[in-house]
Amino acid sequence: MPEVLVRARGLTKRFGGFTAVDGIDFDLIRGEAFGFLGPNGAGKSSTMRMLGCVSPPTQGDLTILGGDPVRDGAAIRARLGVVPQEDTLDGELSVRENLLVYGRYFGLPRKLISERTAQLLDFVQLTERAGDQVDPLSGGMKRRLTIARSLINDPDILILDEPTTGLDPQARHVVWDRLFRLKQRGVTLILTTHYMDEAEQLCDRLVVMDHGKFVAEGTPRELIAQYSTAEVLELRFVPGLMDDAVQKVKDLSPERMEVTADRLLLYAADGDEFLARVHEAGLAPLTELVRRSTLEDVFLHLTGRTLVD
């Protein structure tokens, strides 16, 4: 019997007349990595704040680690680790002091904090910077420190709100690697992202969120199988010739076609085969690319727009 750590039914958050989260249902199972994928403003962060027990739900039922987030907020937070969207490190303090202060908030004894600090700084590769002030650290290092800090109380659930937003590609890969190791160790992760590659790499199961609602859920593979084709053909044409090309491609009756700002996306089981037909029809795209289908395509299909805009 899988152990349910979080259970949400009809969970709703309104700010005045604006509905940020609109009646969502989900269960979080111990040991899984559960992702919320969606564009800015979809309601992901509002959901994470409710899970972090710092934002009372407007409506619906929410049970976290067997408790009620409003009544038992402090006791639940004692067992959560939170990596907020924006770092809340104290830039004037050293790396080690940041962990000390945070550990003291949980009432942990100094000795335990210093043991865990050594392990955690080693884990996020910041051991050499332990005595350094936080402010001059790079964005990637700060993010890793925030992750280390969120683990100081050995949490049952780690909540990450856009863990790699704003990091350069290399720093993102380091963060992903650390999160993946946590997952391997059995830490339960719940995370939001608007990067498809992040969701595909880290999540066992995910939901696509838009306008406060879930528009799809499943494993990354399932979602791609259900809402997309195996391959995608991307074509770009000279700007003036786009409309004409769209018409001609339509005549080839593709399984599905999306026209984005600068390119044409054609969904097919076999991308190369479809590309050959495009050439036969006398079309000469500027660039052509056949690739595997991704969650981006799922999102485009579900909402009619690209994810990062």
Added chain:
Amino acid sequence: MSVRAFRCWLVMYRRTWRSSVWSSVFGPLFYLGAMGYGLGSLVDKHVPGSLGGVPYVVFVAPAILGAQAMNSGLNNAMFPVFGGIHWNKIYLAARATMLRPADIYRGHLLFITMRVAMNSACFVLVMAALGLVSSWWAVLLLPAATLLGVAFATPTAAWAVTLETQTPMNYVARFGSVPLMLFSGTFFPVGQLPGWLRPVAYVTPLWHGVALCRGLSLGDTNLSAAAIHVAYLTAMAAIGLWFGARSYRRRLYV
């Protein structure tokens, strides 16, 4: 729980205390030198005996103590509180932990109380060293000044946490603490004010604080008057505490 939040401020203070000494300790001493001894020599020469027979510097020293306690309460309850949300985000970090908004608020107030008490203690020691206190009642100057500072700090922090921009805090000095300092019987007795303005001075918190400190310092404390001053300042601190628990919860649990 509040103590946990308080300890966090101590860790930070270890890094910043040196720079804070300048404004919080030397500032009031400059006032004491300029007003008490500089201006005071003129006052004593031209209108001797106008202050019940005490030299001007003895008259003004406890009032400067009161004014610095007020300023230290106000300043510590404004920008650091605002910063807890907008700059170093200490509050936002703390709210993700076991601490509740009221713990974060009270913990910060404990630290502010400590700061006001430290600044006031420095000033009281200087007063004593310069022979500006004339009574054993003066041992109560420290708790009195601290109460005064805290009475300003609790409502100010309750308000500062709700701000989205820092501009309103700049008006506090301009329209709040500076006029209070000038017209609450600090540098001259309230009796010198025009008749219609005197009742205004009597209801301001700084007047109560200054009157309390001056009574203790000169040793002419009237117990019932002192009780009223203490009750006034305690009520102000308590009302602030109530509002603060509320405003911190609303600001941190959105």
